[in-house]
Amino acid sequence: MLIKTLCLAASQPAPAAADLIERMAVKALREVPGLQQAQVNRVLRHVPTDYIENDRPYSGVVAQADGIDVSVDLHFADATAARQAVESSAWATLMKDIQGVAGVLFALDSEPNVPVALRHGAVNGGFRRWLLLTRKAATREDFRHAWFGRHASLVRNLPLLDGYVQNLVTARYDAAGQPVAYESLPIDGIAEVCFADEAAMNTSYASDARLPLKDDGRELAARVSTVLVQGRVVR
Numbered sequence: 001m002l003i004k005t006l007c008l009a010a011s012q013p014a015p016a017a018a019d020l021i022e023r024m025a026v027k028a029l030r031e032v033p034g035l036q037q038a039q040v041n042r043v044l045r046h047v048p049t050d051y052i053e054n055d056r057p058y059s060g061v062v063a064q065a066d067g068i069d070v071s072v073d074l075h076f077a078d079a080t081a082a083r084q085a086v087e088s089s090a091w092a093t094l095m096k097d098i099q100g101v102a103g104v105l106f107a108l109d110s111e112p113n114v115p116v117a118l119r120h121g122a123v124n125g126g127f128r129r130w131l132l133l134t135r136k137a138a139t140r141e142d143f144r145h146a147w148f149g150r151h152a153s154l155v156r157n158l159p160l161l162d163g164y165v166q167n168l169v170t171a172r173y174d175a176a177g178q179p180v181a182y183e184s185l186p187i188d189g190i191a192e193v194c195f196a197d198e199a200a201m202n203t204s205y206a207s208d209a210r211l212p213l214k215d216d217g218r219e220l221a222a223r224v225s226t227v228l229v230q231g232r233v234v235r
Contacts, residue, residue, distance in 0.1 A: 002082045003073050003110050003167055005190060008102035010069035017101045018042040018070050024097045025072065025234040031090040032074075034081035039073040039125055041229040044198075049131070049224040050214070060225030061134045061187050064105040068227060071130070072098075079170075082109065086177075095177070104175045106185055110167035115152035118163035122194035125231030126162065129201055134223040135188040143188050143220070144168055151220050155193065157209040160201075163194035198228065 010017035018040055025038035046066065060066050076082040085091050098104070121127070135143035147166060155164050167190040174180050195201040204210070217224070 001112055002076045002079050002170070003112055004076065004082055004086075005108045005110065005167070006072040006074070006098070007065070007068045007105045007107065008070045008072065008098065009067045009105055010102045012101060014043060014069040020101045021070060021072060021098060022232060022234060024094060027097075028074075028090070028094045029234060032085050032094060033088050033090065034076050034085045035074055036077065037075040038234040039075075039231050040234065041071040041073070041125070041128070041130060041231040043069050043071070044228040044230055047226050047228060049226040061132045061223045062106075062185060062225075065132055065187075065225040067105055068225075070102055071229070079109070104177070106175060107173040107177065108167075108169050108185075108187060108190065109171035109173075110169045110190060113148055113152075113166040113168065114164070115148070115166065116156055116161055116164035118165070118194060120162050121196060122163040123233075125233045127195055127197050127201070128229050128231055129191075129193040129195070130227045130229045131191040131193075132187050132225040132227075133189040133191060133221045134186050136220060136222040140168075140188065146220055147189060151213075151216050154209075154213040154216055158193075158204045158213070159207050159209060160195055160204045161193070162196060162200075163192075165192040165194070166190075167192070201228075 022040045025040060029035055076085060137143040137146060169188055172180050172185040195204060
């Protein structure tokens, strides 16, 4: 599977923009070739990441990440299906419609890994701690090995967890949809830690299981942008 994630800055109040984009996603599922599922994540707020010390003049992975109001995940069977979709007239229509309510900051292609299966409200989106990660490892493969293995095993120990999704980034695009080099958009992964609600997340993160996870985060990521979102799956 390939997931194409659009990171958007709303040109109107974010809740209203997200509602409109959900309707656009319903239409896109009928018209965009190969599109299997969409998820619209409404940003509740950006939060500090407590285990990263940044030496950059902004808090996140890239400056644009601080402006995300809505993200949209578009699911395709593989990279070929995604490429064919992007080349279609229906895709052009979708992007034009989205840009009427939100500007594209950047986009990412990724391959998903699900160490903890989704359950309860997370099946249909739900509340998530959504993180963009810039690797500390020298190579993508070293990062993948540590993230999918060691780090995932620690996340599994969190209480009240309703799912954990790791999206390993394979391609990056600028606001115009043009491919860019890693150096221009150094984002290696998107992590989604799912809970029933924010209270459940706070209880989970206050547990002893959080301590080794926090320490491992220092080893895994050089920079992190952390956002709390409320997602809704459109099928």
